[in-house]
Amino acid sequence: MIGHQLGGRYEVIERVGGGGMALVYKAQDLLLNRNVAIKVLRQQFVHDEEFIRRFRREAQSAASLSHPNVVSIYDVGQEDDVHYIVMEYVEGKNLNEIIKERAPLQVDEAVRIASQIADALDHAHHNQIIHRDIKPHNILIGRNGRVKVTDFGIARAVTSTTITQTGSVVGSVHYFSPEHAKGIVTGEKSDLYSLGIVLYQMLTGQLPFLGESPISVALKHLQEEFDEPRKFNPLIPQSVENVILKSMRKNPQERYQSAREMQTDLETCLMPERRNETKIDFPDEDDIDQTRVMPAIKPEPRGVTSTGAVPVMDSDDDHNKGKPKTKNWKKPALLISLTVLILIAMVGVVWYVKGMLVVPDVTVPNVIGQTEEKARQMLQDKGLVVSTEVIRKYKEGVDPGIVFDQTRNEGDVVKEGSEVQLSVGAEKELTKMISVEGDTYDEAVKKLIALGINEDQIKRKDDFSNDIASGNVISQTPGVDVEFDPKETEIVLTVSKGAKTVKMPDLKNKTRSQAEELIRSAGLVLAQVQEEPSYTIEQGKVTQQWPVEAGTEVNPGDKITIFISTGYPPEALNYDYNINVSPKEEGKSSKIRITFEDARGKNQEWGTRTIKSAQLLTIPLILAPNVDGVVSVYRDDQFLDTYLVSYSEAKNGTVVVPTIEPEKGAQPPPDETDPGKVDEETVDPNQEGEPDTPVDGEVDNEEGDTSAMNKEKGPSKAKGKDNKKKEVVNASSRP
Structure with missing residues (x-):
């Protein structure tokens, strides 16, 4: 892709980034002479018509935005299977890189960045555009500190079609709003929820919700409360925390009603009178399903009426009224008998205890x-x-x-x-090993330390994996549920280095068979062979490889397209440019050095020739309709002149043969006896088509050849010019 021209206007310079959906290149706008960023859709999506349709529609909608905090979109186009968006190029870093480097950020810096993002969202929302993918990866920070929000053009298409694409929406699930996680229609307040998470991450260095899978994270957005940011960073003023708490409410109605309202709050939250304001409070809504405390219902005592009165019962005394009482002697006799028995038992117990007290x-x-x-x-x-x-x-x-x-x-x-x-x-108490597979290495270490394992017992082993993301645990030893001694057992975690990659070989200037062998040796697949003309690569050799350049890490099995040179294009003109040169002083040796430019490139060396008399030199040029030839002449290491050879003049045969005269007043030395002897010459051995070193006897033939060449290429030049040229050539051949 590098070196390729898109739309005949944008020349790709280098790759500067990429994600799950697209690759981003730095390019030169040849028409306006400025740098631009070009986002190129990945090959696996170029046949998804629905995605392409929405991709183009959303990008064109975003092109209507014009705001200092929004990356401008200049153009949208397609060339064969390449779909691309041309946008403003921002020198700097994205916010995700800055957070990784130095989070938590200073409070005033984080608030300033969030305020500019809110300003950009306010402009977009007023133009009926919802971003839907606000995250640090899509926030660019220029070298001048200016914040630029990007990816307005593809966010909606991405979220609807690529829910499983690694590094894109799966990465964005940490910034989803609850309504986004539900899959319902999202609006302006969804962007504000995501902005609240970005501000949370800038100030704490971590995300509010983490999980083992995108689904678990989405459920946390819906069901769980996050740890308040001041728990991790006590330096956050209460007024700033209030902005985060309000923007991240699960109920959209409790959030800011617009991006403008949130921006206003951000602009004033660091004022002295607001820094220590009261923590914002959100009353819970009544829930008919919540648990309530109900008064217990106590049963009435038996015999009590509903009014609480005890019914009146007849007593035995009422029945015995009027009857005479008699004495009962049985009761005292019984009491006396029991008393005697108890005394006897006590005596027996004392005797027994006394005997028991005498223990050896x-x-x-x-x-x-x-x-x-x-x-x-x-x-x-x-x-x-x-x-x-x-x-x-x-x-x-x-x-x-x-x-x-x-x-x-x-x-x-x-x-x-x-x-x-x-x-x-007893046997030492063992601990059952928990599962940390799929966790990041840092998360796994934290979990193991919580089990009582010392960090120096944990060993890391890196390996490739096509299934587990880079940095996540592939396997563990001991395995899950295996009992082990937390104080002595060594824990080995095998961590993924990502899919095993190979370096893309350099195929340029290789023959087709050589290129195919290099592709096969690297475990790659040759997808397609295309032909294209080239001024710089000889026929039958590779001019470019696509979609990756040499040295790039690629996965085995990736498909590669190569372009084979068919030689010069039909419109190329092979033209021999003639120039008459003379030594500085007639009869004395001078070194003539010639360089040239043509369609094959700049700074090409024709060679150096030592002459003692006037000679006609021929420089073979390859001209293109939009590339003229330029010939520069040096004599005795001094620059003399530069001659432009235009395509049209060369094609029409109207190119004038220039003549370089000796310096005025220069006379041949009196002791020079053989000014026409064979000249010495130094010629670049790699230069094709250069004339052999002429000798005195060959000049006339060379002149004759040149005349024939000029006759074939077009009408002759002005008569005066031709005569002058012939005089110079003939003079060089005189004894």
Whole structure:
């Protein structure tokens, strides 16, 4: 693509960027003589008619925008299968690169950038254009600090058609608004939500929502609350945090109503009277489904009426009224009998306890280092009781099942039957390995450290992967759910280096067979062979390779198109330009050096010739309709003159043969006896078609050949000119 002209106007200079949808090149606008940026649609989308239609329509709509904070779109075009957009070229970096280099940014810088983005969005919204893909990658910061919003032309087409394209919309899911994630129609407030996330990222250096997949991130936009930015950066004033909180509300009605309103808030949020304002509050809306506290319903006590009155019951006394009372002697006798029995039992208990208090003493043995079974036996043999609550835990240096502590020390004298608690070694408690596959390396390390693993136990191993994105974990050792010791086990994470790539070989100036062999050796596929004329590459050799240049990293299996030279184009004119030259002084040696320019390029050396007399030199030129020839003559390392050879004059045979005379007043030296002897010559061996060094006897033949050539190429020049030329040539041949 580099060196290629699009639309006959834009000459591609170099590749400056690219994403999942398109590649971006720096180019020269030959008509207006200015640098432009050209976004070229990737090959895999050139046959999607719906995408191309929307791509062109949206780009043309964005071309109507004219604002200092919006990258201007100059042109939209197509050349064969190449669809491109020509836009303003901005010298600088995109905001994503700046965030990676030095986030978090200074508060005033981040607010200034966000304010300019809001101004650009306000202009776009007033022109009924919704960006839909606001993210740091699409914000350019010029060398003068000017903020430029780009990608107005393809955002809508991208989001509707390429939801799975790596590095494009999948990357943009971190900046989706909730309504965008739902797939419903998005409006101006969706752009403001994305701008709030960009401001959040500039001030904290991280995104509000992260997840293992685009779907999980989209769900977080819909369901979860984000950590407030001041939690990560306490230097953020409350007024600035309020701007973020308001722009990132999940309910669009609670956000700013327009980009102009958000811009006004950004322009005033750093004023002294606003910096410490009250935190913005959003009241929760009533939800009929939310959990409520209801009063408990207590049952009425039995026998209580609904009015709370207790019903009146008839008592036995009412029935016994009027009957005579009799004495009951049975009750005192029963009480006396029970008292006697209790006294007898108490006497028996005292006697028994007294006997039990006389317990023999025993000495506690040392059971540390014994197995649990043997320790129990040793204690029981001494009349001691082993506690049922045995302490079992890992202790470094102690094998499982071995006693390492006892509650009664060796040699202690205790009563027989005393309880001893044992501490027994156990297997070291292991941890189940979690899954970190698919996470970025940094995320995986954070998760493993949370398990109690030291960072120096984590080893990284890089490998290629066609399925896992670069920087993400491909596999882990130990594997998922495997039990391991967090303090001792080495963790190995295999991290993706991306798809295995190869360097694109240089095919230029190679024959077709050589180029095909290089493509095959690199594991690439030759997609197409095209022919084109060339002034600089000889027939049958490669003039250019597309779509990637030599040295670019490409994936095995990528398709490559080569262009083969058919030689000079039909309109090329092979013209021999004649010029009469003389030495500085007649009879003395002078070195004549000639350089020229033609359709084959500039600064070409014809060669150097040493002469002592006037001679006619012929310089073969290749002329094109839009490229004239230029011949420059040097004598004795001094520049003499430059002669223009136009295509039209050469084609019509009207080119005048110039003559370079000796310096005025120069006379041949009196001791020069052979001014016509053979001249010495130094000629560039690579120059094709140069005449042999003439000698005195060959000049007339050369003159005759030249006359014949001029006769074939067109009408003869003015008579005076021809005579003058012949006189000079004849003079050079006289003895």
